Structure formats: structure tokens, C-alpha cells
Amino acid sequence: MPLAAIALVVLLALLAAFQVALALGAPLGRFAWGGRHEVLPLPLRLGSAVSIVVYAVIAAIALDRADLIDVLAAPVARIAMWIVFGYFALSIAPNALSRSHSERNVMVPVSITLTALALPVAIG
Numbered sequence: 001m002p003l004a005a006i007a008l009v010v011l012l013a014l015l016a017a018f019q020v021a022l023a024l025g026a027p028l029g030r031f032a033w034g035g036r037h038e039v040l041p042l043p044l045r046l047g048s049a050v051s052i053v054v055y056a057v058i059a060a061i062a063l064d065r066a067d068l069i070d071v072l073a074a075p076v077a078r079i080a081m082w083i084v085f086g087y088f089a090l091s092i093a094p095n096a097l098s099r100s101h102s103e104r105n106v107m108v109p110v111s112i113t114l115t116a117l118a119l120p121v122a123i124g
Contacts, residue, residue, distance in 0.1 A: 005066035006116040007067050012055040015110070019055070023048040031107065035100020038091050063123050078124065085118040 010071045022028055033044045040048065062070040063069045065081040072080065088111060095107040 001124060002066045002068055004117050004120040005062045008062050008114065008121060009059045011110070011114060011117065012059050016055045019048040019051045023052070024106045030100050030102040032103060035098055035103040047061060058087075062118070065124060066120050078122075079123075081118065081122040085115065085122040088115040088118050091115075 018028065018031075022032055022040050023040050025045070027038045029035065029040045029044070033040060033047065037044065059082045060069065060071055061084055062079060064072045064077040092108060092111040092115065095111050096104060098104050098107070
């Protein structure tokens with residue numbers, strides 16, 4: 001389980017770097033937020049910034065659940081990790097339904113990988 005948690009955090013860090021680039025105006029919008037904008041408009045840039053915070057919270061939950069850090073009570077970490085697993089599982093469908101070919105090709109495998117890594121961490 002610690003290895004899955006670490007792999008999950010590494011993937012989240014890569015996604016956070018991607019979101020930083022989007023928030024700063026990098027022309028990568030075809031891979032996110034429905035793929036309609038090459039450079040994201042301000043509201044979606046703010047959404048990318050919020051995503052970075054969400055990824056950090058998820059990383060802390062995963063590391064806590066794997067007993068690599070201790071910031072949450074064990075029952076809270078267990079429930080929170082199952083919520084994270086559900087969040088990732090539910091993210092597969094919207095990415096698969098995106099009109100953006102680029103987003104579908106990149107984010108569906110990423111969502112599946114996040115889900116697969118979150119499951120053993122949630123099971124504990």
C-alpha cells in the first residue's frame with residue numbers, strides 16, 4: 001500500500017504541475033476542462049489553481065492512509081480515501097465523454113491509473 005500511495009502522489013504532483021502551467025496560461029487547454037480553449041480563460045485558470053489545492057489534500061489523505069504521515073485520525077483517513085477513490089472513479093466518465101480528442105486520449109488513462117492506485121490505498 002505505501003508504494004501505491006507514493007505512486008499516486010507522484011502522479012498527482014505531475015498533474016499539479018500541469019495545472020500550474022494551465023493557470024499561468026500555457027497553451028495546453030486541449031487536454032483539460034473540455035478542451036475548448038487552447039489557453040484557458042480566467043475562470044478556468046482559477047479552476048486549475050483550485051485543482052492544485054485539491055491534489056495536495058488528496059495527496060495528504062493518501063499518505064496518511066498509508067501511514068507515511070499522520071495528520072488525520074485513522075477512521076477519517078479511511079473514509080476520506082474511499083471518497084477519493086470514488087472521486088477518481090467518477091472522473092473517468094466525463095473525461096471519456098469529452099469532445100476533445102486530446103483530453104480523452106490523455107486524461108482517461110490518467111483517471112483510470114489514479115483510480116487503480118487509490119483502490120489499494122483505500123482498502124489499506
